[in-house]
Amino acid sequence: MRTFFLIKPGEIELKLGNRREFVHRLKEQIQKRLHGIHFDLEEYPGRFFLSVEEKDTDFALFVLQHCPGVNGIAQAIKSEKRTERILKAAIEIASKEAARGARRFKVETRRSDKSFPLDSYGMSAAAGDAVTQALSSLSVDVHNPDFIIAIEIRERAYIYASTSPGPRGLPVGSQGKGVLLLSGGIDSPVAGYMMARRGLAIESVYFHTYPFTSEEAQKKVEQLARRIAIWTGSMHAWIVSFTEVQLKIKKGGREEANTLMLRMAMMKAADVIASRIKARAIVTGESLGQVASQTAENLRLSQSMTSLPVLRPLIGIDKEETIATARRIGTYTISILPYEDCCVLFSPKHPVLKPDFEDLRAYFSSLELESEILKAVDKAEEKFFSFGDALREYGLDAYAEFWNAGGPRA
Known part of the structure; x- marks a missing residue:
């Protein structure tokens, strides 16, 4: 079993002409700090994706929470860009939150891939319906939710709930x-x-x-x-x-x-x-x-x-x-x-x-x-x-x- 992290870079995304230099520096810093374990690290526009062995989950999270340049970290489910797969992942995540005592939720979707058949609102609505039908203890509350199911549709689909904060800022060494x-x-x-x-x-x-x-x-x-x-x-x-x-x-x-x-x-x-x-x-x-x-x-x-x-x-x-x-x-x-x-x-x-x-x-x-x-x-x-x-x-x-x-x- 492996744990999959979605990493949000934050401030470096605001850089223009030299953005690639900042991205490279952050990727290098993450790799340097994790080199004592087996991991896979991918970089896509606006996101990094890290996969580690399940036994190293807590360690990887600790490292990311202490790495300047990281804005937020979420344990996510990586899915094919098929609606039924995404809905299944949303239910899985909602089940874990319900087991912790959560009762209200909302869904937020970011659809970078505009060829996906459902738009952001349509995907959020479908996920909300699927979760409430599967889990009667949960209800949708867009104003005061206990948790948020985030769905990102990019080159693949990524589904997650809670995001842990990182240190934010800029990657070490990017300013000399x-x-x-x-x-x-x-x-x-x-x-x-x-x-x-x-x-x-x-x-x-x-x-x-x-x-x-x-x-x-x-x-x-x-x-x-x-x-x-x-x-x-x-x-x-x-x-x-x-x-x-x-x-x-x-x-x-x-x-x-x-x-x-x-x-x-x-x-x-x-x-x-x-x-x-x-x-x-x-x-x-x-x-x-x-x-x-x-x-x-x-x-x-x-x-x-x-x-x-x-x-x-x-x-x-x-x-x-x-x-x-x-x-x-x-x-x-x-x-x-x-x-x-x-x-x-x-x-x-x-x-x-x-x-x-x-x-x-x-x-x-x-x-x-x-x-x-x-x-x-x-x-x-x-x-x-x-x-x-x-x-x-x-x-x-x-x-x-x-x-x-x-x-x-x-």
């Missing part, structure tokens, strides 16, 4: 690559997730200041990177030892500017890494006014360390909204583990809120941090977390094993 400043907090993992949904491939950089921050703090960030990899498909993480940079900043003597100097140094390091990996942007979890270093003036100062666009998807989002998203994507419980990052440990009591731009730029230059920053980047430890590592993070160990081995499940 970005460097995410990943801390152990709540915000930056959410920012990475949000930019992945906008098609950005993500590599992350974490600034570690051992012994002022513990090894547990680094492990926490690595776990967050694996969590984000379920959305991005994989994750390169750059672990940059920033202890010497931070100590040099602290010796500079202007305590109120410590956080700003550190943010500028981090942005400079991220800019160097971005140049080396050919990334087009830097991503941060900053939100306007959330903390002292995130005033408009301070954001301008840190951004002056790079010529790349700095993408801040949380810039206008309330903290509670960010927390709600973190809970939904599974990063919140990790982010609140009590291991502080370097920003917290070296924060001044009275930070600068409205800096003199030229004065603090000159102060940053006087610290002569560039050689220490380059040395730290050169010695950075690169870690790679595969999609299989992400699956293991979500408890799908059996699939992770076969994914990482590169072979299909038996």
Whole structure:
């Protein structure tokens, strides 16, 4: 037995001249994430069709629900374009919904193949009649149905009821690559997730200041990177030892500017890494006014360390909204583990809120941090977390094993 999924791409269908590129990228992403199982994937205008072994149904659905570019997923029945076959499938689907307690339904038909003898209204009416005759517990209610039977008449007929939502957005990699400043907090993992949904491939950089921050703090960030990899498909993480940079900043003597100097140094390091990996942007979890270093003036100062666009998807989002998203994507419980990052440990009591731009730029230059920053980047430890590592993070160990081995499940 096999399970058949109808996949709705969503936003990429609005693209015009380069639509094929987006479609190819999404197909590639789905194939990459499923390569540990036996599957068949077909693409037709406006739809993908996926067939998997029945035992892999839940896994395939999980993968599709975490693949940016997928708008919706439905388990469907694939049928010949014959009215009696379509009606039989509609009754089968309605029977399952009735067994779950549903009592009211409606039918919606999309007829792309205009040669089919019944038009959309006629097919919907015929299916409604067939279902009510076969199942006396069900009645048609077009205004307040418990479920909808969807019929699509294309190169074949597809019949389904419930549609599970996907992440929506654009396929990962369709908008190039970005460097995410990943801390152990709540915000930056959410920012990475949000930019992945906008098609950005993500590599992350974490600034570690051992012994002022513990090894547990680094492990926490690595776990967050694996969590984000379920959305991005994989994750390169750059672990940059920033202890010497931070100590040099602290010796500079202007305590109120410590956080700003550190943010500028981090942005400079991220800019160097971005140049080396050919990334087009830097991503941060900053939100306007959330903390002292995130005033408009301070954001301008840190951004002056790079010529790349700095993408801040949380810039206008309330903290509670960010927390709600973190809970939904599974990063919140990790982010609140009590291991502080370097920003917290070296924060001044009275930070600068409205800096003199030229004065603090000159102060940053006087610290002569560039050689220490380059040395730290050169010695950075690169870690790679595969999609299989992400699956293991979500408890799908059996699939992770076969994914990482590169072979299909038996």
